[in-house]
Amino acid sequence: MYIKKILLAIVVIGLVVAAFFANFVYKAMLKPNTAFNNDTAYVFISSESTYEDVRNQLTPLLDDIDSFDDLAEQKKYTTYIKAGKYAIKKDMSNNDIINSIRSKNIPVKVSFNNQETLEKLAGRIATQIEADSVSLLKAMKDTSFLTENNFNEATALGMYLPNSYEFFWNTSAEMFRSRMLKEYNRFWTDARKNKAKAINLSQDEVITLASIVYEESKQATEQPRIAGVYINRLKIGMLLQADPTVKFAAYKLPKYKNTIIKRVLDIHKKEVESSPYSRYSTYINAGLPPGLIAMPDISAIEAVLNYEKHKYLYFAADAKRFGYHKFAKTLTQHNVNARAYRRYLSSQGIYK
Template sequence: MYIKKILVVIALLGIVVLAGFSWYIYDVIFSSNTSFSEETVEVFVPTDANYSQVQELLEPYVEDLNEFNIVAQKKGYINNVKAGRFILKKGMNNNEIINTLRSTNEPVWVTFNNQERLEDLAGRIASQIEADSIALLKSMKDTAFLREYGFNERNALAMYVPNKYQFFWNTSALEFRERMRKEYNNFWNEKRLAKAEEIGLSPHEVMVLASIVQKETSKVDERPKVAGVYMNRINNGWKLDADPTVIYALKDRLQNFDTIIKRVLYADLTIDSPYNTYKYKELPPGPIAMPDISSIDAVLNYEDHNYFYFVADVENFGYHKFARTLSQHNANKRAYVKWINEQKINR
């Protein structure tokens, strides 16, 4: 009888211990283990990161790292770390955190516009995805790639059509470049290609002219009208005489694209550069800036009119006054020169 009681006690103790252990395991796996007050936090796990790096990344957000390690070991995550951007929610348990880290790489929105050079674009993209600016620029300037797809270093900026794109944060430089090449091909669909052919320009030439239109006016509704002026000049064998191309030529000669030039001087018009459309009739060898879609479509669907000249409208800032004849233009220009002199803008 005494032995039987002992066995019963041992059995009960075993059940209690087992229940306690089971509760502990349940608690480790399924109880909340976050330590942040925000609704969500982002964790960026680099490519080729190991588990020790993940621990460092999680330490500010996980209440009990030891408990997390136990579950990570049991679920095989320690030897199967995934790179990417992961969203942790307040109140997540260890099981949910690990499931998120190994299977829920959240994309990021990548945006860019108004870049003047590949260097600027690479820096802009590097601030939004894992790839650094050096790797991005190297891939963008890769001679073999550019030659294969009909680009060169001067016009390669045209391949990157400004928009809002979804990427995984851990996208490599080469993956980014390949995606943008496909986006460029998608952008130049049959309809746009037919439009370019109709107006007598290649896609590259459209992008170059669109970049000039972009720099001439920030007003989207005015861009088709400005594009119409330039198309009139092209169709009549004139030089473009576009001030923004002179500004770009100056920056290119100085290799200083941070300089601000508010006024083009007569002396600037003589600078010997393929970008100077006061000196050369041909379009510049590449875009002088990254044209957005509204500028590109403004060229493809330019306004049909008889204007050949335009100058900034000092009575309606941001817009321009258009003229059919040089005498009309000179009258408009006098008002602008008077205003700019009053502002004491010398450069």
């Protein structure tokens, strides 16, 4: 009888322990433990995050942070934090959440276009990945990297082709830069290199000319014709006389910072000619400027490589078709077109 009581007690204790353990397992591992109403919440875990940092992000998202702590300790997540962007689905259990933030880093879409400088590009990228603008700019301007890959500070912006790309959120500045170099090299196929060679331009020069074409016209259908005008001028040694190059140099002068130049006047040309940025003025320098004046769309790069073959040497903005241009083969006809556009600007009260 005594032995039976002992065995019964053991069974009862075992059942209590089993029930306690089952309850713990259910509560800690299997019970839904989310406190938000949306289908998905996201956490961003930086490379320097501690468990306490992760816990602070999770606390408002979970019903019971203590049960999460218990399981995180058991699964050794507290000492093995992984950086990235992670999704937590509504009604996930603690176990599901830990599995997600441990191994299911979600790629983010990084997009940029038409950034005028490396500084602006770094600022744009810093809003989309973990790397900050300071580290990004330092990586972009790294002299050793630029020299090793045949760039310089004037041409460095041309390595970054505007598009949308997938990255992990915790991408470092150096990783971002390396990926962009791969994309740049992938873009320059043998076919594109051969087209550049056929017009006697290097890859940097193609992108520099594309930046001028892009600043002249955002109309992809017109860009090959504008590119054709500039290539015609290059072939005969004629000055490009591209207004966007004067604007680019003028905007670097303190006088024109935070201003918009709507009409390029003789005063702008003269001020640029006597400035440290005079090399960018295509009114006084033959050929292309030392580097690109803005980030061109890929459409503008393709426009240069596949320029329209024609005999036009001039173009002026068309007052009747905003965003488009009138083209001319002779200076006489060009002057007629240019005067018409200047009259339009004056009629709108635009004098500078």
